[in-house]
Amino acid sequence: MKKLVLLFVLATVTLVSCNKDDENEAPIEGSWELSGYGYIIEGNEIIAGNGGGAPGCPKYFFEIKSNRQLYRYNSFHDGQGCYTEVTQGTWERDGKTFTTNYSGNIGIGTILELNNSTLKLRYIDINTNYYIFNVYSRK
Incomplete structure (x- = not known):
């Protein structure tokens, strides 16, 4: 579970907002729910899972605000019920870099896809040196 949370944290580091080079992209601001994640090995995407979160609990999601604030919502199950941990941070975008x-836990990622319904981010897993990707659906 800790690895999944780490993947999510690293992935949210790679988010973006619109700039002049990305005129055809949708705005990054909004709520995004994790819908899939995996690895890119030798150019091939390998799906490792879907939306995350403990069974019976809400999926992981985050909110990107226009004021550069970022809120990450991780759901867990403690044996008695679900609870959600909220972490506040900040974000910046420079081209495709989010x-x-x-x-102080900084994450840097690359935007692979951004449209009105999908945000796909790629980053490097520092433990394996594999590329990791997360796919989010707009809520």
Whole structure:
């Protein structure tokens, strides 16, 4: 579970907002729910899972605000019920690079796809040196 949370944290680091080079992209601001994640090995995408979250609990999602604030919502099950942990951070975008900062934990990712319904981010897993991707659906 900790690896999944780490993947999610690293992925949210790679989010973006519109700039002049990305005129055809949808705005990054909004709520995004994790719908899939996996690895890119030798150019091939390998799906490792879907929306995450503990069974019976809400999926992981995050909110990107126009004021550069970022809120990450991770759901867990403690044996008695679901609870959600909310983490506040900040974000910046420079072209296809999306950077997040959660209390000094900085993540840097690349936007692979951004439209009105989908956000796909790629980053490097520092433990394996594999590319990891997360796919989000707009809520």
